[in-house]
Amino acid sequence: MSTPMCPNGHVLPQEIVSALTAIREGSIADAQESETLDFKEDPARSAKATGRNQDAGLVEFLLDECVCLANGEGGDAHILLGVADKIPGPAAFTGTDREPAWLVEKVFNGTKPNLRVEAEIVSYEGARLVWIRIPTALTVYERTRGQATRRVGTSCVPLTDAERRALIATRANPDFTAAVAESEIDDLDPLAVAEARSRLAVRRSVTGQTDPVPQTTNGLLEELGLLTKNKELTVAAEILLMPMPPGRLSxxxxxxxxxxxxxxxxxxxxxxxxxxxxxxxxxxxxxxxxxxxxxxxxxxxxxxxxxxxxxxxxxxxxxxxxxxxxxxxxxxxxxxxxxxxxxxxxxxxxxxxxxxxxxxxxxxxxxKLMAAMxxxxxxxxxxxxxxxxxxxxxxxxxxxxxxxxxxxxxxxxxxAGRPDKDFVLGVHRLTDMHGAEVVQSVFTLIVLRHLFDHPLITLREVASQTQQGELSVREGMDWLGDMGLVQPVSDSAQEWVLTDQSRRLLGQDDEGTVAAVSIQEWLEAKLNSGAGVLARDAAEELGVDRAEITAILRHLRTLGRAKIDPEGPQRGPSTRWMAGR
Missing domain, CATH: 3.30.565.60 (Heat Shock Protein 90)
Known part of the structure; x- marks a missing residue:
């Protein structure tokens, strides 16, 4: 029986060996192709290739197939060059004179990002073949002109934009815990298995589920999604239910x-x-x-x-x-x-x-680990x-x-800090008034905390602290306004203050006059009182970005209501502003 031989001693995957054996015994290569295996006859050895640009034709095929297989979901994929698609028996092994390095170079230069495949010579049935291995990809590949396909069964189908984005996200975030584990089910820690069974039972009881918890270990693992499709143990099961290997800690x-x-x-x-x-x-x-x-x-x-x-x-x-x-x-x-x-x-x-x-x-x-937890x-x-x-x-x-x-x-x-008891008490009062669903949310608490420390909050500041876009911020602040927690300073809805009721519940009755003005009005009052203004000090006191303060002061300067102190620095954080008159 003929055995495929690699000069460097590498062993062909069993999938390829089985396919070559089947072809030698009378099958055709087309029938042996799969999601991860393709065969190609070298055009230079094909009678049909007479008069064509054989090199260009082969390169086009390799680029298309390597991209297609790399974007597939089957893992490592393979192409055997030198095998006719539709000729049964030993006659299918027509061979090739192509050099592996030339093939690797053409694929690398014709794809983006550059796809690095491996190629080496294989001797089989007296023919010189080339085995091309496409490693499991960590991103999405395409031709340099932008075409991208993926392997589905034995066909290459175009990738839609949505599929491309999803595939990029999946490959950039591979699930190590879904891989097949090296351990066996009998290696699992009995105490850990018992704890998993107990926790699953409690969870089902709390959520009102009546299905019994599996009493066998295999049943429990399957219920928690900790087995592969072939009923093998996953790495997630090892992490959850086995002690760490020697020398490692949790x-x-x-x-x-x-x-x-x-x-x-x-x-x-x-x-x-x-x-x-x-x-x-x-x-x-x-x-x-x-x-x-x-x-x-x-x-x-x-x-x-x-x-x-x-x-x-x-x-x-x-x-x-x-x-x-x-x-x-x-x-x-x-x-x-x-x-x-x-x-x-x-x-x-x-x-x-x-x-x-x-x-x-x-x-x-x-x-996989997250789902079980x-x-x-x-x-x-x-x-x-x-x-x-x-x-x-x-x-x-x-x-x-x-x-x-x-x-x-x-x-x-x-x-641990020094807990602000006044704020805790104020949040408790607001919760009694408006309900936990309204007050005990991250958006509301961020806004309340800022307004507890500062007289107002701006659109930019809400967006920065809550990590939301302008539209979401406006909707959120409008909603807090509808709930009676905040109110806009003006019709422009760029700045907000606490309502009188919120201030009273937060214990800030004596500061109501400070909170009733906009940033511009506050700055003008400071300037007109004869007190100079440093942008950094005003930003800290009001709880807004210094760039906002500087922009308003410059606007007041264009109106003739503010100017930079001529006796001090004209630029930088120590610049002092004064009334423009």
């Missing part, structure tokens, strides 16, 4: 009794489903459950913990679920009495940036987690979390 917990002091280190290598609860318990046990207390009146008091539990849950869940599991570093939780820092390996998932943390739709990096009630697929962190921190009188992003990590920092 989480490292650094506990400091004083800021910047030497930490007490605890290392967790448990399966993720157990590590998740373990690290949350350690954080809770080590943090003060009450650093202040708010008197709501009528004998009601609310304790304020160092770190709101919901913010902690979201920060840890985000780190463990959305981290890059291809990287070996553990999630690190660095905790001191005033600061909780959660560091996770890997950048933000595709499509998520610092500018859209609060507004982008969910882009889970680890779809959601089914067990450990994550919400529709949430990014950041909006919930913001709500928890703002509603308990703290500042929003700090998020530091690099190409290799994401770090979220929660500060």
């Amino acid at each position: 989480v490292r917990h650094l506990l400091r009794t004083v800021p910047a002091g030497d930490p007490r280190v605890q290392e967790i290598s448990s399966p993720l489903i157990l590590a998740f609860r373990e690290i949350l318990d350690r954080i809770s046990d080590s943090a003060s459950q009450e650093i202040d207390r708010v008197d709501l009146g009528g004998g009601q008091e609310v304790p304020l913990p160092a770190f709101p539990s919901r913010a902690v849950d979201e920060a840890v869940a985000n780190a463990l679920i959305h981290r890059d599991w291809n990287m070996t570093a553990p999630v690190v939780v660095d905790q001191s009495p005033r600061i909780l820092m959660v560091w996770s390996p890997g950048p933000l998932p595709y499509g998520v940036t610092e500018e859209n943390l609060l507004t982008t739709v969910s882009h889970p990096r680890n779809h 959601r089914m067990m009630g450990l994550a919400e697929e529709s949430s990014r987690g950041f909006d919930r962190m913001w709500v928890s921190m703002l509603a308990t009188g703290r500042r929003a979390p700090e998020v530091e992003i690099t190409q290799s990590s994401v770090q979220v920092t929660l500060s």
Whole structure:
């Protein structure tokens, strides 16, 4: 029996070996093609190619087929050059004299981005063939003239713009956790499996589902989507239900009794489903459950913990679920009495940036892992987690979390701070008046926090802080106006202040006169009083961007109502403005 031979000792994939055997035994190449395998006869060896530009014809075929196969969903794909499509038996192996390097170069130069394939000689049935391997692609490829197709079955079909965008997003954010695991089902940790079964049962009970939870491990894994189509264990199952491999950790917990002091280190290598609860318990046990207390009146008091539990849950869940599991570093939780820092390996998932943390739709990096966690009630697929962190921190009188992003990590920092009890009390009163659905939202709390600290908020400032576009901001502020929380300063609806009722509930009755004017009116009052104005000071006091203040002052200068102090700097942050008269 003939065996395909590669001079460098490489072994052909079984799919190709089986197809070549079938052709030798009487099949035709067309019948052996698949989503990941194609055959092509070299035009130089074909009688039909007489009189044609054989090189150009071959290059056109290779460019079309390599792009098509690279854009397919079957993974690594292959072309065997030197095999006639429709001739059965050994006569199909007509061979080729093409050099592998020439073929690789033509594909590389004729595609964008440049597609790098591999090619090498294969000897079979006395014929010299060339095996071209198209590696699993990480993006979408097209011809240099813009044509892009994808393999569906054994056909190449054009990619629509929507399909192209979806494919780019998917390939830029591959799901490592959906891959086939090296472990077997019998290797799973029994305690982790029992915990998964228990959590699934609780989740079903809470959501009113009556279906029984599978009692077999295989049934449970299938229910949680942790098996492949071929019933093989996924990497997500390994992560969730097996201890970390030797030398690796799930989480490292650094506990400091004083800021910047030497930490007490605890290392967790448990399966993720157990590590998740373990690290949350350690954080809770080590943090003060009450650093202040708010008197709501009528004998009601609310304790304020160092770190709101919901913010902690979201920060840890985000780190463990959305981290890059291809990287070996553990999630690190660095905790001191005033600061909780959660560091996770890997950048933000595709499509998520610092500018859209609060507004982008969910882009889970680890779809398979995320889905299983959601089914067990450990994550919400529709949430990014950041909006919930913001709500928890703002509603308990703290500042929003700090998020530091690099190409290799994401770090979220929660500060215990000194909770603003007046703001917490005011939010409680507003919630009693308008309801939690209105007040306890990230958009509302961001606006209220700003207006608690500053007399007004501008369209630009709302857009910046809530990470929304102008249209969404206007609609949101109009809605808050309809709810009676804010009101526009003028008909232009570029600036807003709290309503009298909101100011009273937030305990700011004595500042009503300050909030009733626009930025321009406020600046003119300052100038006319004889007090000079520095743009940076005005921006800080009003809570707006310095560029907005400078633009208004320049406008007042054109009207003759403002001028730069001739005795001071004429440019820069120390420029002092005075009345124009």
